[in-house]
Amino acid sequence: MKRWLLALALAVALTALVALAQAQQYSALEAYQYIVELSRLGANVSSLVDELNRAIYLESQGYGANASLIISNVVEEAIAELPSAEEMHLLAIVGDYASLAMAVIIIAVVYVKRRELVGGLWLRVRGSNRVRGGGPGRPRTFLFDSEVLSVVLAIVIVLITFVAAQSFVGANTQPFTAIAILGPNGKIGGYPSTVLIGQPINLYIYVYNHMGVPTWLVVRLYVTNNTGLEPPLNMTPIAVYQRVLLNNESWLIPITITLNSTGTYRLIGELWMYSPSNLTLTYTGNYVQLWINATQVMPSG
């Protein structure tokens, strides 16, 4: 009877722990969602992202209570910032259109009144100069030539169309994330191909976010001697790294692995992310791998 009770208590405790962890994960995702929303409204979310990253790190180190506290602070701050961010976003849009309208009006007025404006100014500067006939007979500048102005106008129209199209379509038309593996010096090259068993291998994983908004990225690191498996791998990773990266931010993760038996191994890094739109953990389709031979004796030569 006591055994049954003990087992029941253990099961309840385990369920409570799992539920707590899931609740914490849900709050972290809620904070992430608010950060993404604020970022889309043009607010500066650097400090909120830093706080959320601190919470993610504490959570991974087992300080769940501290992480919960930070996450709830982030959510509160984000909710408080949301109305002002929406207002600022609206004001920015109105301001942009007002500036554009103002620029068009100024250009139109200057064009219509160009004789009065330019003539008046020129008269002030050149009024005391003496005039005589017998100039060179050919234009001395291209600034006021009608043919030149037509060509310049054509070029300007093409440029304005291009810039306007860019701003309407948006700079992040093709959002992407990237992962790379770097050598022991944090640069491309110098990768170990053959190592002694037990010898530590130092490498770096490089991750880059170009999703247009802060993105929660997860790197799953695997070491396998199966040469035929294709990512995403259905096995337990040797390490998981995760962090929210701002748009255009990169992240360099130092890693150290050791291989304890001889053979050919693949070090694989898969890039996953919590999608900014639906907050589900999805595989980005990007991975990196490094083939390493582990031997007992280093081959000579």
Add this chain to the structure above:
Amino acid sequence: MASDVREAIRRVINARQCSTVGEVVDAVARQLGVRRSVVAYELMMMWKRGEVELEGVPRNPVAYVFSIEGLWYWVSIALVAASVLVVIYAKTAPLIYIRYGLGALMILFMPGYALVEALYPRGDELGPLERLALSIGLSLAVVPLIGLILNYTPWGIRLVPILISTNAFTTALLTIALIRKARLFALGDERCRG
């Protein structure tokens, strides 16, 4: 309307050579009953097209540099300085659009323009359209050459070396053009003296 004003200006200048701009403008404005600024604009256009000559700045190189005659140089230098500033400091909208505009001007036009001005300082050797086409074409030819040279330097093809080298090249050529134009200006004759 504009042709009437120009015809009246020609008549006044033929009748009274070496009058001041103000006197010519006043005479035509009274004669036709139009605004002085409109007459001044047409007179300016006649001067730009090489129909009439203006005199008034002393014929020496230093006077040329610091007079209205040398204004083109200071405007060009101001554009170069402004482009450097916006490239360094303008990172977000709306200043980023000024960065795009000035950046394009500094890469696609100014190096060639400075080279054309240095090679043809008199101003009337080439037609206006030829000058514009050469400015754009020579910029497209010169900037990759600067990049090629930069590639073999320790600094490489990066933002700051490109910014410094293209602007230094443009400024140097503008200064050569200024010196050549100032010398030519000093050689010019002053028919209205006395």
